[in-house]
Amino acid sequence: MTYTMPRKPKSIRREATVSAVSKPRRRKILGLQPLRAAALLAIIALLAGTALSQQENWARQRRQLVERTIAHPRDLRDPVRAPRVLNAMRRVPRHEFVPPSLRYQAYEDHPVPIGHGQTISQPYMVAKMTELLELKPGDRVLEVGTGSGYQAAVLAELVREVYTIEIIEPLGLAARLRLERLGYENVEVRVGDGYYGWPDQGPFDAIIVTAWSTHVPPPLVAQLKPGGRMVIPVGNYAFQQNLIVVRKGDSPRDLRMDSVMPVVFVPLLGEHPKPQE
Numbered sequence: 001m002t003y004t005m006p007r008k009p010k011s012i013r014r015e016a017t018v019s020a021v022s023k024p025r026r027r028k029i030l031g032l033q034p035l036r037a038a039a040l041l042a043i044i045a046l047l048a049g050t051a052l053s054q055q056e057n058w059a060r061q062r063r064q065l066v067e068r069t070i071a072h073p074r075d076l077r078d079p080v081r082a083p084r085v086l087n088a089m090r091r092v093p094r095h096e097f098v099p100p101s102l103r104y105q106a107y108e109d110h111p112v113p114i115g116h117g118q119t120i121s122q123p124y125m126v127a128k129m130t131e132l133l134e135l136k137p138g139d140r141v142l143e144v145g146t147g148s149g150y151q152a153a154v155l156a157e158l159v160r161e162v163y164t165i166e167i168i169e170p171l172g173l174a175a176r177l178r179l180e181r182l183g184y185e186n187v188e189v190r191v192g193d194g195y196y197g198w199p200d201q202g203p204f205d206a207i208i209v210t211a212w213s214t215h216v217p218p219p220l221v222a223q224l225k226p227g228g229r230m231v232i233p234v235g236n237y238a239f240q241q242n243l244i245v246v247r248k249g250d251s252p253r254d255l256r257m258d259s260v261m262p263v264v265f266v267p268l269l270g271e272h273p274k275p276q277e
């Protein structure tokens with residue numbers, strides 16, 4: 001018995017051959033078929049556009065904050081007038097220093113929690129304290145109380161070198177990484193007790209303390225250059241202190257202290273001897 005293999009009809013075989021040859025060969029883009037590549041590019045463009053408009057949105061909120069509450073406060077607060085300080089406030093992205101869940105508050109004029117019972121200071125206060133330091137571009141500045149690193153970033157926009165100390169280690173380490181990521185190369189962050197300053201980097205042209213103390217720490221006075229300025233909240237009560245500007249004359253004992261306004265800050269942590277009157 002013979003068995004013949006069934007064969008496809010000729011017409012079908014021809015069709016198959018023809019379609020295989022005539023199918024247009026589409027050139028791949030980025031290793032993808034054109035349609036897929038177009039879809040991918042559209043998604044990238046959409047994401048880039050969204051990120052850009054979010055950045056523009058933050059910048060707009062920042063400009064409004066500076067104009068409405070720092071340069072021209074609607075209440076009785078003294079306006080911040082120094083153009084360099086106002087420009088620094090317009091530049092530094094405060095939302096980068098606020099926890100992601102609270103970013104929507106980044107450009108409101110109040111302190112925002114940053115964890116460990118601490119806060120990033122109110123923008124008006126950051127600007128006013130910075131203005132009171134009367135900074136010059138070549139200055140070297142010490143900050144006590146790094147917190148989020150925001151105040152340090154504002155200072156870094158204005159002076160040659162910023163040294164900042166934070167007593168709570170996770171905050172200090174996070175601030176250091178954040179400042180590096182944002183490109184602030186003229187800021188050094190140290191974890192430690194800022195009451196004792198940073199003797200091996202002093203003396204400083206200016207010192208800012210962003211936590212309240214019962215007195216002006218003598219080690220900080222010692223690390224201030226003659227002619228230098230220190231801004232510090234001083235008081236005896238948690239619910240109100242006075243913002244003090246200390247100006248150092250040519251001798252260590254030549255100190256002038258001016259009280260600027262009542263403020264509320266978090267306390268300076270650590271065990272410190274109270275100096276004899």
Ligand SMILES: C[S@@+](CC[C@H](N)C(=O)[O-])C[C@H]1O[C@@H](n2cnc3c(N)ncnc32)[C@H](O)[C@@H]1O
Pocket residue numbers: 118119120121144145146147148149150151152165166167168171192193194195210211265266267268269270
């Ligand atoms: C109001 S927050 C500062 C906000 C900060 N300047 C910013 O821009 O986010 C005060 C900070 O001072 C820190 N601090 C308190 N006592 C300190 C001390 N003895 N030495 C260094 N930092 C201290 C706190 O841990 C807190 O992070």
